Amino acid sequence: MGADILRGAVVAFDLDGTLVDTAPDLIGTLNVLLGDEGLPALPLDEARPFIGRGARWLIERGFEAAGQHLHPARVQPLFDRFIAHYLDHIADESRPFPGCEAALDALRAAGAKLCVCTNKRTDLSVALLETLGLASRFEAVIGADAAPAIKPDPRHLQAAVDAVGGDMTRAIMVGDAFTDAGAARAAKAGLILVSFGYTEVPAADLDPDILIHSFDELPDACVRLLGACGAQAGRL
Numbered sequence: 001m002g003a004d005i006l007r008g009a010v011v012a013f014d015l016d017g018t019l020v021d022t023a024p025d026l027i028g029t030l031n032v033l034l035g036d037e038g039l040p041a042l043p044l045d046e047a048r049p050f051i052g053r054g055a056r057w058l059i060e061r062g063f064e065a066a067g068q069h070l071h072p073a074r075v076q077p078l079f080d081r082f083i084a085h086y087l088d089h090i091a092d093e094s095r096p097f098p099g100c101e102a103a104l105d106a107l108r109a110a111g112a113k114l115c116v117c118t119n120k121r122t123d124l125s126v127a128l129l130e131t132l133g134l135a136s137r138f139e140a141v142i143g144a145d146a147a148p149a150i151k152p153d154p155r156h157l158q159a160a161v162d163a164v165g166g167d168m169t170r171a172i173m174v175g176d177a178f179t180d181a182g183a184a185r186a187a188k189a190g191l192i193l194v195s196f197g198y199t200e201v202p203a204a205d206l207d208p209d210i211l212i213h214s215f216d217e218l219p220d221a222c223v224r225l226l227g228a229c230g231a232q233a234g235r236l
Contacts, residue, residue: 042065101134
């Protein structure tokens with residue numbers, strides 16, 4: 001599988017919509033808040049694209065979609081209630097996408113350094129990964145609170161690469177949305193997007209180096225992307 005190419009390379013993963021299908025629990029928590037406020041629940045398919053820019057964004061977009069514009073002063077109390085409920089239900093229905101564990105294990109066996117680069121809070125990310133048995137596969141988890149800025153700012157991806165002692169010239173961002181694409185492009189890292197994630201813009205329209213439709217494709221995609229450009233991952 002091109003172990004020499006992958007050895008020492010960094011593969012940074014988005015979490016929600018990339019590694020794990022978290023929409024049922026995130027949208028379920030949002031709908032609890034909406035119900036408490038006398039607003040209608042949102043269908044999963046309608047609210048799924050709101051995921052990926054943090055809980056506050058999800059709350060604000062969710063309330064707008066339900067017909068209520070939130071005054072800024074209301075966001076923090078709702079956020080606190082959201083987190084309290086979500087922590088108690090963080091993996092009721094959330095599951096890794098099919099093939100995720102096998103792909104991660106193959107990359108690690110080939111010597112790649114794996115990390116998570118997510119706009120989710122670090123404590124929530126670690127709790128989710130631990131509950132699902134994924135945490136031990138990653139050398140670092142860099143959430144929104146553990147970096148100087150969040151995706152699409154490249155400093156978030158840089159913080160993740162630095163955390164595992166890697167080099168951006170041999171780094172790949174694996175994600176599902178414009179936040180991941182923006183961070184990778186600005187940092188000059190390779191970009192692999194999944195077609196099955198949460199995004200308001202189709203992943204194919206974000207011009208990834210490689211678009212994959214299942215995790216079964218990921219190890220080979222990483223080899224191709226790194227191998228095509230030698231020491232520096234770039235556009236195929």
